[in-house]
Amino acid sequence: MASALLSQKLCLRLGRGEFMITIKDNIIKLDFHEETLHCDIYADGMKWTWQYNYQPYFKYNGKDVLFSEAKNVSHKRYDTGIGFGLVSHYEDFEQVPELCFETYIWIELSTGDVHFEWIPITEPASGMDEVVWPGAMDFMCDSEDWYTLLNWGQGLLIPNGWETKLGKVPFDGRMCTEGSYMPWFSQIKDRNGYIAICEQPEDAGYRASHESGEAQTSVGMVLYKSLGSMRYRRTLLYHFEKDCDYNTMCKFYRNYTKEQGTFHTLREKAARADVEKLVGSMFVHAGIKTLVQPESRFFDPEAPDKNNHLTPFAVRTKQIRHCYEKLGIKKLYLHLDGWGDPGYDNEHPDYLPACIEAGGWEGMKELCDTIHECGYVFGIHDQYRDYYFRASTYDESSAIHLEDGSIPSHANWAGGNQTYLCATQAPYYVKRNFLELAAHDIKLDCAYLDVFTCNEPDECFEPHHKMTRKECLEFRSRCFAYLLSQNILSSSEEVADWSVANLVFCHYAPYDFMMRRPEEPKQGIPVPLFNLVYHDCVIIPWMMEKHENEDYMLYALINGGAPYFDRNGAYDGTDGAFGAGSDFTEEEQKKRCDQVASLHEHVAYSELVSHRILDKTGLRQQSTFADGTCVEVDFSKGTYKITVNG
Numbered sequence: 001m002a003s004a005l006l007s008q009k010l011c012l013r014l015g016r017g018e019f020m021i022t023i024k025d026n027i028i029k030l031d032f033h034e035e036t037l038h039c040d041i042y043a044d045g046m047k048w049t050w051q052y053n054y055q056p057y058f059k060y061n062g063k064d065v066l067f068s069e070a071k072n073v074s075h076k077r078y079d080t081g082i083g084f085g086l087v088s089h090y091e092d093f094e095q096v097p098e099l100c101f102e103t104y105i106w107i108e109l110s111t112g113d114v115h116f117e118w119i120p121i122t123e124p125a126s127g128m129d130e131v132v133w134p135g136a137m138d139f140m141c142d143s144e145d146w147y148t149l150l151n152w153g154q155g156l157l158i159p160n161g162w163e164t165k166l167g168k169v170p171f172d173g174r175m176c177t178e179g180s181y182m183p184w185f186s187q188i189k190d191r192n193g194y195i196a197i198c199e200q201p202e203d204a205g206y207r208a209s210h211e212s213g214e215a216q217t218s219v220g221m222v223l224y225k226s227l228g229s230m231r232y233r234r235t236l237l238y239h240f241e242k243d244c245d246y247n248t249m250c251k252f253y254r255n256y257t258k259e260q261g262t263f264h265t266l267r268e269k270a271a272r273a274d275v276e277k278l279v280g281s282m283f284v285h286a287g288i289k290t291l292v293q294p295e296s297r298f299f300d301p302e303a304p305d306k307n308n309h310l311t312p313f314a315v316r317t318k319q320i321r322h323c324y325e326k327l328g329i330k331k332l333y334l335h336l337d338g339w340g341d342p343g344y345d346n347e348h349p350d351y352l353p354a355c356i357e358a359g360g361w362e363g364m365k366e367l368c369d370t371i372h373e374c375g376y377v378f379g380i381h382d383q384y385r386d387y388y389f390r391a392s393t394y395d396e397s398s399a400i401h402l403e404d405g406s407i408p409s410h411a412n413w414a415g416g417n418q419t420y421l422c423a424t425q426a427p428y429y430v431k432r433n434f435l436e437l438a439a440h441d442i443k444l445d446c447a448y449l450d451v452f453t454c455n456e457p458d459e460c461f462e463p464h465h466k467m468t469r470k471e472c473l474e475f476r477s478r479c480f481a482y483l484l485s486q487n488i489l490s491s492s493e494e495v496a497d498w499s500v501a502n503l504v505f506c507h508y509a510p511y512d513f514m515m516r517r518p519e520e521p522k523q524g525i526p527v528p529l530f531n532l533v534y535h536d537c538v539i540i541p542w543m544m545e546k547h548e549n550e551d552y553m554l555y556a557l558i559n560g561g562a563p564y565f566d567r568n569g570a571y572d573g574t575d576g577a578f579g580a581g582s583d584f585t586e587e588e589q590k591k592r593c594d595q596v597a598s599l600h601e602h603v604a605y606s607e608l609v610s611h612r613i614l615d616k617t618g619l620r621q622q623s624t625f626a627d628g629t630c631v632e633v634d635f636s637k638g639t640y641k642i643t644v645n646g
Helices: 246-260 266-270 313-326 360-373 426-439 469-485 529-534 553-558 586-603
Strands: 006-013 016-023 026-033 038-043 046-049 057-060 063-066 072-079 083-091 100-108 114-122 128-132 146-150 156-159 184-189 192-198 204-209 218-224 234-242 282-287 332-337 377-382 386-388 418-420 446-449 489-492 562-567 608-613 620-625 630-634 639-643
Touching: 026 083, 026 100, 038 192, 038 234, 046 234, 083 114, 146 204, 146 246, 184 246, 192 246, 234 246, 246 529, 246 608, 282 313, 282 586, 313 332, 313 360, 332 446, 360 377, 377 426, 377 489, 426 469, 446 469, 469 489, 529 608, 553 562, 553 586, 553 620, 553 630, 553 639, 562 586
Parallel strands: 282 332, 282 562, 332 377, 377 446, 446 489
Antiparallel strands: 006 016, 016 026, 026 038, 038 046, 057 063, 057 128, 072 083, 083 100, 100 114, 114 234, 128 218, 146 156, 146 184, 184 192, 192 234, 204 218, 386 418, 608 620, 620 630, 630 639
């Protein structure tokens, strides 16, 4: 197996297995410690070792069970034409006698990448909850040159010693959610680093912690059960780099997605629908009808009409003409909430007809036609996950069913009592509703399918439409694909790695701090990890508020995104809608948006080639795009410099 470019050495001895591979000039060495079940990795002379107090374990019926509790444990050499390493066998657990599993830790010969595999051989019918393996790396060092990358929102860089404690990650760090736009994390020390990629992200997540001023950040993988058991092989890829930074890791992952066939650019999507009409547009987010049900958490019994509003379609039509005739806005996208008769976040998926009180189908068509007369773009808010009990065709049999046969329910949003629609049914409802819209001559350019890309994938135990989380994402993606087939640009709340194939744009893809009040301290340095991978794949609009100490417009520029001219959140105090920072006149806001939109016209189809932090505070940053355009901002001074190529 050895060649001029490749040689290998493997030895296994009692108490310890040692593995060494030389690939060109790169050396990867694995040390496996039989007593602790720990793995040390040496990459280019840099040692990566699991935290000393970590013990591999799984949860069974809510209790931690250590791998070492198996009465039968064995290790043997793993050697194939693609790599070599160690197979470990675990069986005969006192608490879980039915359980038998193996772990593979091996080095890929062609790349030097290290693979971790957890494989169930036999397991109980129920009770397995999660596997916490492999371990988090020991990352203790009082150095700002040591930092951790999390895909929480757009991207977060946490230097060792950062003064702010890391808060609770949304959705407990589950991948495919707001808490992890992409299924990886990374740590870099003295320009040597690794990226850990989870290859089954729908059933996985990460756990991260950082205490205020602490000289380390801890982050590790969690593998979750699927339909009540671990069910299938879980694989993780660890890639090691020298002389690297966060750009290096993002570009490695960008190439990884290309290898997987999941990378799809805006230019590719433009062959399926008219993407160009959204490039360089200003975004306007407005509504028609809001109705808060008494059981909703937003209902105020002291002022029952507080959140109930009605804006006729004719008012929005007048607003569009004002933008065109008085403000001279050239390109604009109207995202319309609450256009259906039930009101915003009510009775989904049975949302038709157009709001009767606001002017009905005729009023909606007049608005649509006016938008097109002005050369603008029209899209609607819609929802195919939340399944309201008040929906006219509500049928419990179509809802998500939990393992015990029950259905989840809550009354959080305006529509009150709800469960979740099984995603197997969603494509049918999408087709039904959009055909009805077309039948009333509502010519949509865009459509927003709420929460699909920010909330976790669902699983369903209902026998007639049993569904894994992976299948859930496939059905959600099918909804986006249907829209594109109708030349309707697809959108959802945020961005998620799995959706890139069929998602054209989103509501936002903010940094984590933008979802908290402006006065709250940052939990790290905001860096555009998602855009470094996918900038030329998805159009992202950005908040444009200017707060006392920070101008969000600068983040729109540094990310080469589109601007929000007007962003009216449905619920005050949520989703970054805090009611402040918008004291500009229309003319002032237009001038700011013109600058952002102009930049977007230049770089929308361009890769974000590199991003640089220019000082230790992270307040000076620079982005460079593939067409040569360079943007430099100073968040402390509120200044920017744009050098456009071409």
